[in-house]
Amino acid sequence: MKKNTFDYQKWQNERKYFQQEGVKKEELELEPFFNIQEDIKKQILTEGDPSSEVKFIAGVDVAYNEVAQRVVAGLAILDAITLECVETAICEDRICFPYIPGLFSFREIPPILKAFEKLRIQPDLIVCDGQGMAHPKGVGMACHLGIELQIPSIGCAKSRLIGEFEAPGEERGASTPLLFEGQEVGKVVRTQTEVKPVFVSVGHMISLETACQWVLRLSPNYRLPETTRAADHLVNQTMKQLF
DNA sequence: GCGACAG
């Protein structure tokens, strides 16, 4: 089996790279990706409170059709005050990377960046449907995207990837630390009373506390932030219509 | 060696 030498620039420019090479998940050389994650990790800023400047917030989500090998990445820009969707953007493309826990961002970021290019409004904050620093190497997709775009970002995942935690209180707003190797890498946050909590972690240029405040503010009526819900609806609707 | 494992 020939080994693939990974070129990040090429990967970003030609998202069909792996598909063209016919690289299977099992024979994928992981070291190059770990090295990229190491570089990204050094750039992560875990402090910041952009709240006063936040006018627009981007929700990000991606839908897949494995059979057709197609992917739809979607962005929903919400007004930070009214939570109304003021702009959307999508990118429909071929799937370029397999799903591998820990390397999730390499699968989702290419089409997401394409969608960002189509945006008229530049958001002041990004909420991702996945982990930030609550990741085996501390570099979840929210970190990767935040670094790539140099925009404050939050990871808000529906389930756990790493770490241990105690269940938070049943009341909306309750939270407990998510611990990994002796460090607090995120928070388990109850966004709705007696509803399964979400996993919040820092992406880039924001503190964990501020990130949790935003997730709560963005989830007044449902378990997930309105940003994620809007983006989710957008990509599912688009994929459905596309078949 | 045996599970666990964001979407």
Add this chain to the structure above:
DNA sequence: ATCTTGTCGC
């Protein structure tokens, strides 16, 4: 992620 019916409730 996606495959999938009905059903309970506001």
